[in-house]
Amino acid sequence: MRTMKEALSYxxxxxxxxxxxxxVTVFSLPQIEAQYFGTxxxxxxxxxxxxxxxxxxFMALVYRIGNGKSIFDLMEQVLPKWTLIPLYGFLIGVWSMIGLMIVKEYVLIFQMMAFPTTDPMLLKLVVDLLILYLVTKGIYNIGKAASVFFWLNVWMLFLLFFFFGDFxxxxxxxFVFQGGEDRKEGFIAIASAFLGYxxxxxxxxxxxxxxKIIRATLMGNGLLTFSYLTLSIVAFGFFSVQQLKEMMFPLLDLMAYIVLPFVERLxxxxxxxxLFSIIVTSTVYLWAATETSKRLFPRIASxxxxxxxxxxQYAVSFLPDTLDEVKNWLELFGQxxxxxxxGLPLFVLILLIVHKATRRGN
Amino acid sequence: MRNVPRILILTLVATLLAGCGDKRILEDLGFTQTTSYDLLPTGELDITLSIPLADPEAKSKRMILRTTSVSSKESRIKMAMQTHLNLVSGQLRNSIFGLTLSKEGIWNHIDTLIRDPSISPQVKVTVINGNAGELLRKDYKQQPRTGKYIDKMLQKEAEGQNVPKVTLYHFARDYYDDGIDPIAPVLKDIGDHIAIDGIGLFRDDRYMTKIEPKDALIFAFLRGRFKQGELSVDLSRETHSDKQMAMLSGLMSTRKVKVNLGRNGQTTVTFAIRITGSILEYIGPYNLSDHSDKKKLENQIASHIIDKSEVMVRMMQKHKVDSLGIGTHVRNRMSYKAWKSMNWNDDVYPKVRVLFDVSVKIKDYGKFR
Incomplete structure (x- = not known):
């Protein structure tokens, strides 16, 4: 195995x-679309x-102009480090909160479906330990684990064929976008479902x-759009619009509708x-928070x-304890x-331009 | 890379361990199979649960619980106090509603069933012409346990298009859609057996009228495409002859709906229906192996279906129930504003002109000329 300079593969x-x-937003995605955009x-x-x-x-520009250097290095080469402390603190806070809220919402939904009396925090503890274990292995291993989890997850897209009969x-x-609510709000809500890129x-x-990291990111985003689009089209042809608006988690209802000859209620x-996809989401956000904290405390092992x-974040996650509260928190942090x-790529771009200008000035 | 299997195992263990909290021991569970709802004159609900028993020591094959209450979930708490089993609804297959309650509206109960995550959206919705609880409590000697009996029968009949398959999902979908009204199969007790009594037509969530079982297939032609069914037609009236009968089997049917919004406000809807099938029985003057005779017969069957369809649609228009979903097709030809500003069910639908273009194709006529 090469250990000298490992790099993520495309x-x-x-x-x-x-x-x-x-x-977790994928479970309610068609509902959000129906609520804000209507037909x-x-x-x-x-x-x-x-x-x-x-x-x-814009991130591609940062990558190009910054020669693929870490954005933290790029920022620190222009600004003194102490001025960046509030920004770093903010990023750490937001990223770890998103990671935590996603798991909490997932666990609360799971509890509603299957374990009505188990303490959700106990379930969350188990998941969090897994995430901690995975995040300490570093981004290369997270990437490899994600690939394994991906195959456990992606085949479910084929289940959408099951709905052909009632579609x-x-x-x-x-009608296009009729009978919805505030579209601006809806746009933000759906954009939150794309976060992670x-x-x-x-x-x-x-x-x-x-x-080819930028192309890979675009590709990942394209793949996600494809899966969101197929799911949403199936949902809109399978449920009526008004019905979608009333549902909490259309994807759960879709999954509950599947009956195989030998088993149902799958x-x-x-x-x-x-869970696998939730673990990866949460792990990578936590990893991002860890990367940022390394800048603040370079001497402490990551x-x-x-x-x-x-x-x-486990301590903080005791605070919201109903599904609605968690959804609201997640919405806020999503925004x-x-x-x-x-903002971040724009900020780094401006710093890069300033840096180039001052260097030329010297 | 070598950490990946370890993480996978941990994930699995985590998922499995989580199962230790909420224990479900099979022997202690009462799997509700069918729930019936009836409306009492006092306004309260009369609710019956049928729970199949697997216990070999039990004398009866199923347990029946009955109570009266204001809401269905309250009744579950009350009924739980009558049994040693933990009542669960994950295996619920059918919810049957008495006629009186169906006429008052059943949405509140459907809503409760949909809200509960343990209840499948595939739970059937059925109307009983009479008292649903009485029918569910009765044991039909020659048949399996009553709950299972109803469930199996509905499933089989739905495959042959004699009743539509209507589940919580279908009912809720059509209830919320503004261009179609929900339907549900109707059953009734006929002494030693239970029989299909037609297709109940709802307006919002209230039962209005029903299609007779003998017309079920006509309804199926008009409602959409299907691939299996049998139709017996009595052509004596069409041909003014003595006795002429034909029985079509292995039916396949497709439906297209064309909408024409006339300038004078007269909306015309045309159902184009293509039916193919095999003749299994024919009593009458034609020689089926003769091409022109066969054509004549096809046309006669088609005009028979048109006649029946016209009567049926007129009946539905009279009751202002758009069970065929004509509204969805009209809606798709209009602007959103125009659609929203009109009162489809009350004002427009009863006046829509509905035309039929039916063609019947006899694929084969058996192994006898």
């Missing part, structure tokens, strides 16, 4: 980005896809030329498989930093994270 990044992007809300996925691609383009195009109506900025130092099993972060996804 396929690993594609899968990693796809897995990080697939989070044929599934089209909104395409708009978000376009917006995310533009966003990734009806005429149910979708010919922005973490590719932290992968820069772990990639080399062969990784939704618990299918739902269980989504596994201790991860441990402290997990312990901290902040969208801000980071747009």
């Amino acid at each position: 396929a690993h990044v594609v899968i990693l980005i796809y897995m990080v992007q697939t989070g 044929n809300g599934w089209l909104s996925v395409l708009f978000v896809f376009a917006a995310v691609s533009v966003n990734i383009f 009806d195009w005429s149910r979708m109506t010919t 922005e973490l590719c900025m932290l992968l820069f130092p772990y990639a080399d030329r062969k990784t 939704e618990n099993f299918f739902y269980g498989l989504f 596994k201790y930093l991860s441990f402290v972060l997990v312990a901290f 902040i994270e969208i801000g980071i996804a747009i």
Whole structure:
């Protein structure tokens, strides 16, 4: 095995980005589309896809102009480190909170379905220990684990064929985006379901030329769009729009509808498989938080930093204890994270330009 | 890479260990198979549960629990107090509603069933012409346990298009859709057996009227495409002749709906229905191996279906129930504003002109000329 300079491979990044992007929001995605966009809300996925691609383009600029250096190095070469402390603290906070809330929501849904009296925090503890274990292994191993988990997960797309019989195009109506609520809010809500691609900025130092990291990120995002789009189209032809608006988790209802000749009520099993994608999402966010904290505490080994972060977020996750609360928190942090996804590359770009200008000035 | 298997195992262990908290011991569970709902004159609900028993020591094959209460979940708590089993609803297959309750509206109960994550969206919705609880409590000697009997019969009949397959999912979907009204199969007690009594047509969640069982296949032609079914047609009236009968089997049917929004506000809807099937029985003057005779017969069957369809649609228009989903097709030809501003069920639907273009194709006529 090469140990000298390991780099993420193209396929690993594609899968990693796809897995990080697939989070708990996927369970309610068609409902969000119906609620905010109304009829044929599934089209909104395409708009978000376009917006995310533009966003990734800015990250590509950072990668190009910064010669693939870590964004932390790029920032620190212009600004004194102490001025960056608040920014780092903010990033650590947001990233670890997102990682935590996703697991909490997943666990609460699981509890609603299968374990009504088990303490959700106990379930969460088990998942968190796994995440801690995975995050200490470093990003290369996370990438490899994500590839294994990917295959446990992605075949479920084929289950969508099951709904062919009750699918009806005429149910979708010919109206586009009618009877919805505030579209701006909806756009943000759906964009939150795409989050995860922005973490590719932290992968820069772990990639080399062969990784083609930007193309891989675009590809992962494309894969996610494909899976969201097929899911949404099936949901809109299978359920009526008004019905979708009333549902909490359309994907769960879809999974519950599947009956095989020898077994039915498989939704618990299918739902269980989504754990893998939740673990990857949460792990990579936690890894991102750990990477950032390494900048603040370079002397402390990163596994201790991860441990402290997990312990901290576990303590915080006692606070919201109903599904609605967790959803609200996740929504809030999703919005902040969208801000980071747009703002961070722009900020680094400005610093890069300033840096180049001052160097030329000297 | 070598950590990956270890992580996988840990994940598995974590998932399995989580099962130790909420224990479900099979022998202690009462799997509700069928629930019946009836409305009492007092306004309360009369609810019956049928629970199959696997215990070889038990004398009876199933347990029946009955109570009256205001809501269905309250009744579950009350009924749990009557048994040594833990009542669970994960294996619920059928929810049957008495006619009186169906006429009052059943959405509240459907809503409760959909809300419960342990209940499958595949639970059937059925109307009983009469008292649902009485039918469920009765033991039919020559048949399996009543709950299972109903379930199996509905499943089989749905495959032959004699009743539609209607589950919680279908009912809720059509209830929320503004261009179609829900339907549900109707059953009734006929002494020693239970029989299909037609297809109940709902307006929102209230039962309005029903299609007779003999017309079930006509309804199936109009409702959509299907691949299996049998139809017996009495052509004596069409041909003014003595006795002429034909029985079609292995039916396959496709439906297309064309909408024409007339300038004068007269909406015309055309159902184009293509049916193919094999003749298994024919009593009458034609020689089926003769091509022109066969054509004549095909046309007669088609006009028979058209006649029946016209009567059926007129009946539905009279009751203002759009059970065929004509509204969804009209809606797709209109602007959103125009659709929303009109009162489809009350004002427009009863006045829509419905035309039929039916073609019947006899694939074969058995192994006898």
